[in-house]
Amino acid sequence: MSRLAYLDNNATTQVAPEVLEEMLPFFKEYYGNPSSMHAFGGVVQKKVDAAREKLAALLHADPSEIIFTSCGSESDNTAIFGTANAMGPGSTIITTRVEHPAVLQPCRKLKELGYKVFEIGVHGDGTLDMDEYKAALSAPGKKLVTMMWANNETGVIFPIKECAELAKAAGAYFHTDAVQAMGKLSEVNVAETPVDMLSLSGHKLHAPKGIGALYVRKGTHYNPFLLGGHQENGRRAGTENVPYIVGLGKAAELAKADLATDEVERIKRLRDKLQEELLKLPDARLNGSLTKRLPNTLNISFEFIEGEALLYHLSDAGICASLGSACSSGSLEPSHVIRAMGIPFTAVHGSLRFSLSRYNTEEDINQVIEVMPGIVDKLRKISPFVNA
């Protein structure tokens, strides 16, 4: 097998070595319970507090506004069900058609339970239909908006500041799933964006899988999801996952440092190079806005050839990429995001996602550029839809 080029960072990321190192003592000598009334537990409590401060600093939040959870999905579920509970049945939930299933499915569940649910559409380039959004905000009664900051499949960014301001003006709660945007966009900043709640996930940020967080602005009406303990100020029961919380704190610190340098610009340059070269291939098309997009994500379709076959050939060449979305691979339905964008049926089945991180180099990109023409050519030769 050739060298590994891991370009699937929107699915999950490598744990940063600095993060792992920070975590290890909490599996070994510092195993105390932060809630305990002895100094041995107190030391651990201090480390949990420090991690909370680091994460708050990345978001420009107050540490008391951070609740640690087990993953991004838990954060989304907590925000949506917790707020829906507080509002009561019959109130309105506004979301979009391209959300992650961790948002879409809770919303659809609430619809069954008697809530009015609006799913806002997107334009062909994946950007939000603002007219539809504004119309939905005019619904009477209590409202919650839940909207992703950036899309996991296409990287398309929604104008969260504008949307949150509109929601505030309409008296609606506003939650955003910032799992993909966190650490990649400096504008993910709750001091400047009036969101009430924000979800994030550790393993998209070079922390391990199994840790997430929910930001809840002070004064937001919030019902806890997990009951049975005083942890997280009574907002999320369960003994703190100390090593992972410490890891997420370190990962947030590293992400903040990256945002202060030109690291994001470096990643964008690599992505743009990959994009430019792959778009030269026959019947290739870019999915998603060229400008309003995460710097690390490239979603590209090759018409008349199928995505899984492409991925298998790429995998043989040591390259990890992904179909439209990791969550829907295995399902026969083309990605709901790609379909919501109205991408022609000739292209939906051949959509690939490349997503970069700080650990990618020019060599990774060159590896793809080198093998891709041969793979596309091979599959086009087999395809009944391409005339030789």
Added chain:
Amino acid sequence: MWNYTDKVLDHFHNPRNVGKIENPDGVGQVGALACGDALTLMFKLDENGKIADVKFQTFGCASAIASSSALTEMIKGMTLEEAQKVTNQDIAEFLGGLPEEKMHCSVMGREALEAAIHNYKTGETTMRSVGDDPVICQCFDIHKSEIVKLATENHLTTVEQITNYCKAGGACGKCKADIQEILNSVTHTEAAAPKEEAKPRAMTQLQKMKLIEQTIETEVRPLLQRDGGDIELIDIRGNEVVIAFRGMCAGCRSAHITKQLLVEAKLKEFVTPEITVVEEGEA
């Protein structure tokens, strides 16, 4: 990643018989770009009526390409009579097995072969007379006859299996209830076939009556109520169960089908195969 056999991966990486044939004797085209896979198969016969050459072109996943390639190897040298007997199971077995979710790839191979032979015999490029064979799955354009055939040949009993074998129900899912109804009728016919005579369970008439009541309550009524209908148990005379449809079911033109495919099938399954169901009034 899928757990593909080495043979699947071999045929994916080195597909045999890719391409087209000049002036083929038969051409079969199945699938479409929108469905995510499609296959064009063409063959030429020799003077003895055997398949002398066969070529394919496939748009699809690794196992779709491997299934197509495998099929061409299998049928080369066969007469059309022999080729006609190749089933999707044969293709899957040739490859050392396919993941359950990918069985539809082997089905696509068999369908293309059928279409190509049909094209050779009749000159027609399409096989179906759509009028008496309704489309069940709109998303993947799957007709009733295909579902019946797959269920019978592969002994499929659940909607999920049908989805794995031909993708029907795999996208919007609206047709899942229709697929279940077809499966009920297929199992019903299979159960009625004399090959394995189920022994009537020994139970008292009282036990039987209770079981009938319970089966209607838990297996039948919820399904009818979902569509705004209802059912009333009027009488039980030996193995004859008298019922009446209520709500939306009363006066519904399909009620006699519901009676047979749902009520009778469930009672035969859960109580005893000797049950017959009649509607109040026809008793």
